[in-house]
Ligand SMILES: Nc1ncnc2c1ncn2[C@@H]1O[C@H](COP(=O)(O)OP(=O)(O)O)[C@@H](O)[C@H]1O
């Protein structure tokens with residue numbers, strides 16, 4: 001099983017949108033678990049109608065992964081949900097996560113492997129607290145999602161510093177977890193400044209860059225509670241980009 005985390009310490013850039021769309025693509029290749037690790041529960045609201053248990057309960061061993069997993073309307077795609085309103089992940093992340101150092105790896109990732117999943121895709125919040133630390137630690141690969149603007153350029157610096165700190169403190173190798181993919185989301189040809197930011201980013205060595213265009217189909221899919229590729233006027237470039245990212249991650 002491969003565990004892939006979509007992250008950036010910045011909100012609204014498209015972590016959830018990209019994680020779900022790529023997970024949908026990966027589900028065409030193997031059994032995929034989408035873990036909603038953001039206390040806002042956006043992934044869960046998008047993909048499922050109701051839940052019995054949530055991620056926080058799996059982490060605190062109040063239920064098993066198997067009990068908490070919910071089927072989605074997309075073949076081969078399952079969700080380990082988080083309830084946005086009234087959910088327990090916020091309190092867990094704020095007050096209790098530090099005590100549960102290896103729980104994410106054991107109760108979620110290792111348990112998903114036992115359940116026969118081929119891919120575990122994790123959507124995260126913009127925070128970098130013990131919960132995110134433990135998620136990064138349990139991941140094979142981290143994918144950064146950002147927009148082509150000045151805040152993203154600044155954010156990337158703290159993001160790479162966080163990963164470097166994790167590798168150092170946990171005594172991991174230079175490529176564990178792997179971080180060599182950056183997705184630029186909401187690319188808009190009409191915004192000329194984006195080109196400038198893109199060429200700046202391209203000077204960073206050792207990364208592969210992927211571009212997803214600005215596409216109203218993403219928001220429509222969220223409203224319709226369906227996959228992005230099910231929206232009838234989705235851009236061809238969006239589908240090509242998503243398939244390319246999934247292929248690179250598989
Ligand atoms: N490629 C895209 N084109 C147009 N809108 C997008 C795209 N990706 C995301 N969005 C929209 O941007 C907003 C933020 O996306 P979201 O995935 O929730 O970000 P994050 O999880 O990083 O906070 C949402 O309203 C979403 O519909």
Ligand SMILES: [Mg+2]
Pocket residue numbers: 015016017038042124
């Ligand atoms: Mg999100």
